[in-house]
Amino acid sequence: MTLEFIEYPDREMLGLSLANKIAGQLAQQLRTAEHASLCVPGGTTPAPVFDTLSGSDLDWSKVTVFLNDERWVDGEHTRSNSRLLRRHLLTGKAAAASYIDLYTGDARPEDAVPALSAAIEPLLPITVLFLGMGVDMHTASLFPQAPETVAALAPDAPAVIAVNNLKDEPRITLTAPVLQKAIHTHLMITGADKRDALERAQTLDPKAAPIRAFLGDITVHWAE
Ligand SMILES: O=C1O[C@H](COP(=O)(O)O)[C@@H](O)[C@H](O)[C@H]1O
Numbered sequence: 001m002t003l004e005f006i007e008y009p010d011r012e013m014l015g016l017s018l019a020n021k022i023a024g025q026l027a028q029q030l031r032t033a034e035h036a037s038l039c040v041p042g043g044t045t046p047a048p049v050f051d052t053l054s055g056s057d058l059d060w061s062k063v064t065v066f067l068n069d070e071r072w073v074d075g076e077h078t079r080s081n082s083r084l085l086r087r088h089l090l091t092g093k094a095a096a097a098s099y100i101d102l103y104t105g106d107a108r109p110e111d112a113v114p115a116l117s118a119a120i121e122p123l124l125p126i127t128v129l130f131l132g133m134g135v136d137m138h139t140a141s142l143f144p145q146a147p148e149t150v151a152a153l154a155p156d157a158p159a160v161i162a163v164n165n166l167k168d169e170p171r172i173t174l175t176a177p178v179l180q181k182a183i184h185t186h187l188m189i190t191g192a193d194k195r196d197a198l199e200r201a202q203t204l205d206p207k208a209a210p211i212r213a214f215l216g217d218i219t220v221h222w223a224e
Contacts, residue, residue: 001216008223011190015048018188018221022049022128023056025184029127030062037123038065038097039174039182040089041132041140042081045190049130050088060096064123065089068131069141069163069173070102072109079169102160102172109162109172116172117159124159129182133211135193137201141173142210149210152176176206176213185218187211195222 008014022038029036040046067081075082082101090099100119104112133139141163142149148163157175164170179185189198198220201209 003215003217004219006219006221008221011048011223014188014190014221014223016052018130018186019049019052019056021219022053022130022184022186023058025128026063027058029183030059034062035123036063036127038063038128038130039068039126039179040065040085040130041068041188042070042084043132043134045132045188046130047084047088049188050085054089054092054094056093058093060094061098063094064098064100065094066100066120066123067102068129068139068179069171071168072103072170072172075101075103109164109170112172113158113160113162120159120174120178124178124181126178126182127184129179129185131179131185131187131211131214133187133189133194133198135197137197137204137209137211139187139211139214140179141171142176142213144208144210148173150207153206153210153213179214180216185214187214187218187220189220189222191224 026036070081071079073080106112131139142152152161152175155177157177159178160172160174163173201212206213
């Protein structure tokens, strides 16, 4: 188990380098397999990586993309993670990728769990997992001390679960057993506050610091 920490001179360099690494790992998978899967974060941080990655020269028609997690809002809502993807990743060359939208339009995220689990399970293990992290040490929609986080960290958790009782809208998230088995895992964080949070997380239980559950074989990409 190795945690590699890469510090970049700026966010632009981070974006270019991480996009190239992800594209290289997807291409490597496609040299020996018919298919690759890419699981990505939403939020405010990853857009620069997506902008470069979407122009990468690889056979995107053999890649399936899905999010780590989604807020239960319409795809055009400003808080929709899919909206971010459609604008920054599923465009250019990457428009040829298949996309599994975690927001199904069902009234409640729990109604979508069986269909989404069935859609994602054949794509496992995830070829490249790209994670983000909040300053509260949440990743995907696994929040510190939330009852759903305890369920999502269980080794026998289903591939996806609904997350309720948040201050904003409900969410849906992939769970630890699925995320932990990815072939390649990257975490992108920016700013001193997230770097401090990541250091703190390494001393805490995953229930209190969910990112801790994924700090085994991982490359962390950081820039101020
Ligand atoms: O809510 C979310 O937050 C995390 C971190 O987002 P950021 O805005 O701090 O970059 C993100 O990884 C996750 O996908 C998203 O739903």
